[in-house]
Amino acid sequence: MLLKDAVVLVTGANRGIGLAFAEIALARGARKVYAGARDPSKMTLAGVVPLRLDVTSAADVAQAATACKDVTLVVNNAGVAWSGSVLVPEGAQAVRDHLEINLFGILRISQSFAPILGANGGGAFLNVLSVASWINSGFLNAYAVSKSAAWSLTNGLRNELRAQGTQVLALHMGFVDTDMTSGLDVPKASPQSIASAAFDALEAGESEVLADERAREIKRGLTTEIPVYVKDQMAAYRGATSLSDTPSKH
Ligand SMILES: NC(=O)c1ccc[n+]([C@@H]2O[C@H](COP(=O)([O-])OP(=O)(O)OC[C@H]3O[C@@H](n4cnc5c(N)ncnc54)[C@H](OP(=O)(O)O)[C@@H]3O)[C@@H](O)[C@H]2O)c1
Secondary structure: OOOOOOEEEEEOOOHHHHHHHHHHHOOOOOEEEEEEEHHHOOOOOOOOEEEEEEOOOOOHHHHHHHHOOOOOOOEEEOOOOOOOOOOOHHHHHHHHHHHHHHHHHHHHHHHHHHHHHHHOOOOEEEEEHHHHOOOOOOOOOOHHHHHHHHHHHHHHHHHHHHHHHEEEEEOOOOOOOOHOOOOOOOOOOOOHHHHHHHHHHHHOOEEEEEOOOOHHHHHHOOOOOOOOOOOOOOHHEEEEEOOOOOOOOO
């Protein structure tokens, strides 16, 4: 689908990759951009419609669906990543907390917005995933569990929504230079380059986009004799104590 004249909803639009999606959607001629944020007063980007939207809140999602009946593209971007072992008493809760946002957040939004996209001619979901859909370094174990699950959900939704003409695009990439990865000293793509690559793929009608070299490399590694997901993936995290400057939640 094309961005020109689209009505776009971006979740987690107040910073990071979500903010880049909102900016670039406007630059590509979107007619309206709803900028979802847990705290809409944090939305400072001119030209967007700020929207209170915590993806873990059924009430927020229902209100958004009532207020945004003209949406033609939903960018499921909101997400969290906390580092830490799952082999500790808090490990199961860490997995649940990641799933609540990174998986059930997408599911909640999909349930409410699939009928709206259908009524508006089909439209599209753009789901922000990660190379963690395919590899689990151990450093981000609970996060990777949630992204694998979100990848599967995305693939299932694509098939469920084919009949109503809704494009479902899965976005995969390695590290991106946002608050999320501020604690890591590794090569990172810019949020703008990732959002631009994703919108290029969306406009080309694709179902999956590998937005940086890291994603392309990991995807190639899935078919080698010793697949990439059984190899040591911890190297990028050696020396890091947490993913961001803020301590791990768990
Ligand atoms: N950075 C990377 O290296 C990288 C790589 C691959 C994939 N990703 C994915 O890209 C997406 C964006 O990440 P980012 O790097 O831009 O992270 P970020 O800078 O930490 O921003 C995360 C955004 O998600 C929002 N959010 C968190 N929980 C939410 C909730 N319950 N409801 C609504 N919004 C919520 C945050 O809102 P608040 O400001 O209120 O916290 C913020 O706007 C995520 O899905 C992430 O998993 C990131």
